[in-house]
Amino acid sequence: MGDSAYPASWYAATRDASADRPPLAARIEADIAVVGGGFAGLHSARLLALQGKRVALVERRRIGWGASGRNGGFVGPGFAARSGALIDKLGLEHARRLYAQSQRGVAIVREAIDGLGRPDICMGPLLMGSGKLSVSRTDQGPGFADRTRALAQKLGATFEPWDSARVRALLDTSRYHQGIHDPSSFHIHPLNFALALAADIEAAGGAIHEETEAVELSREGTVWRLRTPRGEIAAPHVVLAGNADLGRVQPRIARAVLPVATYVAVTEKVGPGLAEAIRWAGAISDTRRAGDYYRVIDGDRLLWGGRITTDTREPPRLREMMRGDILSVYPQLGDIRIAYAWPGIMGYAPHKMPQVGEIEPGLWICSAFGGHGLAQTAAGADAVAAGILGDDARWRLFAPFGTRWAGGPFGRTATQLVYWNLQARDWWDEKRQAENAETLRT
Numbered sequence: 195m196g197d198s199a200y201p202a203s204w205y206a207a208t209r210d211a212s213a214d215r216p217p218l219a220a221r222i223e224a225d226i227a228v229v230g231g232g233f234a235g236l237h238s239a240r241l242l243a244l245q246g247k248r249v250a251l252v253e254r255r256r257i258g259w260g261a262s263g264r265n266g267g268f269v270g271p272g273f274a275a276r277s278g279a280l281i282d283k284l285g286l287e288h289a290r291r292l293y294a295q296s297q298r299g300v301a302i303v304r305e306a307i308d309g310l311g312r313p314d315i316c317m318g319p320l321l322m323g324s325g326k327l328s329v330s331r332t333d334q335g336p337g338f339a340d341r342t343r344a345l346a347q348k349l350g351a352t353f354e355p356w357d358s359a360r361v362r363a364l365l366d367t368s369r370y371h372q373g374i375h376d377p378s379s380f381h382i383h384p385l386n387f388a389l390a391l392a393a394d395i396e397a398a399g400g401a402i403h404e405e406t407e408a409v410e411l412s413r414e415g416t417v418w419r420l421r422t423p424r425g426e427i428a429a430p431h432v433v434l435a436g437n438a439d440l441g442r443v444q445p446r447i448a449r450a451v452l453p454v455a456t457y458v459a460v461t462e463k464v465g466p467g468l469a470e471a472i473r474w475a476g477a478i479s480d481t482r483r484a485g486d487y488y489r490v491i492d493g494d495r496l497l498w499g500g501r502i503t504t505d506t507r508e509p510p511r512l513r514e515m516m517r518g519d520i521l522s523v524y525p526q527l528g529d530i531r532i533a534y535a536w537p538g539i540m541g542y543a544p545h546k547m548p549q550v551g552e553i554e555p556g557l558w559i560c561s562a563f564g565g566h567g568l569a570q571t572a573a574g575a576d577a578v579a580a581g582i583l584g585d586d587a588r589w590r591l592f593a594p595f596g597t598r599w600a601g602g603p604f605g606r607t608a609t610q611l612v613y614w615n616l617q618a619r620d621w622w623d624e625k626r627q628a629e630n631a632e633t634l635r636t
């Protein structure tokens with residue numbers, strides 16, 4: 195399949211067998227045409243198909259080929275933009291409603307997984323563990339617990355503070371201090387989930403075409419015409435869910451989203467040493483802006499993600515880099531070997547919030563979910579599907595974060611600067627605290 199082959203990931207090696215879906219080679223009509231076979235497109239198509247709408251989805255490569263089939267697999271509420279920043283920008287009530295929409299995304303994923311547990315479309319376990327622990331690499335000081343509880347209460351969230359002793363009882367590393375535990379989060383096999391969603395769309399009567407790039411979009415009256423190399427979909431609604439890779443179908447939107455690369459590695463089986471270092475079956479991340487995220491999978495393998503860069507080329511020594519990152523936190527895992535390492539592209543807008551809503555009559559966007567997309571794509575798709583069905587309240591929650599950067603000559607440069615700035619701040623925070631600790635010791 196050339197460019198459309200899945201990357202050599204642990205997910206691809208353990209994916210459910212599913213037949214290729216033929217490219218679109220005809221003119222068809224639908225109620226909704228969807229561009230993109232990642233979670234944003236799949237959830238949009240599925241939610242609408244379940245409401246009896248005729249949906250037709252086109253995917254340039256294969257279902258789950260993009261970020262959705264190669265991510266960390268963590269499902270949890272919130273957005274890439276931090277909740278405190280959202281409260282400052284939007285006020286508490288608006289931020290709280292957005293958070294509730296992200297919780298709705300978590301619930302949609304959970305309900306879908308419960309409903310999809312059918313052996314004919316899902317052979318392996320989709321839900322792989324529960325709980326998420328977000329740990330700090332700097333000491334958050336004595337007010338941490340109260341601040342965390344106050345924020346959770348304001349947002350209507352379920353997360354709770356854990357002190358350093360509780361974190362270190364589970365994670366045998368001196369790198370970490372306090373943590374935030376969210377029992378509502380869980381982790382999954384994302385590629386198998388994407389394939390299961392696709393099968394469910396088809397079971398509900400939807401059409402899916404792989405290796406079908408949407409290349410042109412035009413409007414005639416109330417009908418949109420979405421052209422592909424060998425076919426066309428005519429529909430009153432189109433959902434653009436192409437993440438950072440939308441291409442020429444809507445260059446204005448494509449330019450508004452910056453592709454940011456991040457990486458995942460999966461070790462060979464580690465043996466009992468892994469359970470001694472990590473005594474926690476949930477997902478773990480650190481709170482740096484460009485932090486590590488990891489979980490134990492397949493009994494005793496470590497799935498480890500991290501790093502961000504705007505250079506989307508795969509680094510030549512990716513495995514060594516990822517192994518070094520693991521050992522910098524857990525040096526006791528000294529002889530681990532990396533079985534798989536792969537890059538993935540996240541789509542970010544400069545404000546770090548997704549772009550969700552109707553941008554022209556009948557033209558919808560559901561994109562730019564950044565590094566928080568598994569539940570948030572479902573939340574965005576739910577808002578878009580509700581809008582198409584006549585309820586605009588949910589997608590309007592996202593209106594302050596529209597595509598206002600679209601086409602702006604400085605859009606990408608601005609995002610790039612934002613990210614360099616974030617990485618630099620992580621580095622400074624840790625360095626400053628290490629120096630303070632050193633000063634106290636001497």
Ligand SMILES: Cc1cc2nc3c(=O)[nH]c(=O)nc-3n(C[C@H](O)[C@H](O)[C@H](O)COP(=O)(O)OP(=O)(O)OC[C@H]3O[C@@H](n4cnc5c(N)ncnc54)[C@H](O)[C@@H]3O)c2cc1C
Pocket residue numbers: 229230231232233234235252253254255256258259260261262263264265266267268269270406407408409435436437438439440441442443456457458487499537538539540541560561562563564565566567568569570571
């Ligand atoms: C390595 C990595 C780790 C991550 N870890 C997590 C995590 O643990 N938890 C979390 O919540 N989020 C995580 N994320 C983010 C999350 O994966 C994404 O936000 C989410 O998957 C985005 O889904 P999407 O459908 O918008 O994009 P994608 O999955 O990228 O799908 C977009 C699809 O659209 C197709 N497409 C684009 N243009 C066209 C076109 N013109 N015609 C036809 N098809 C087109 C592409 O081929 C692609 O398949 C991670 C991301 C990466 C890369």
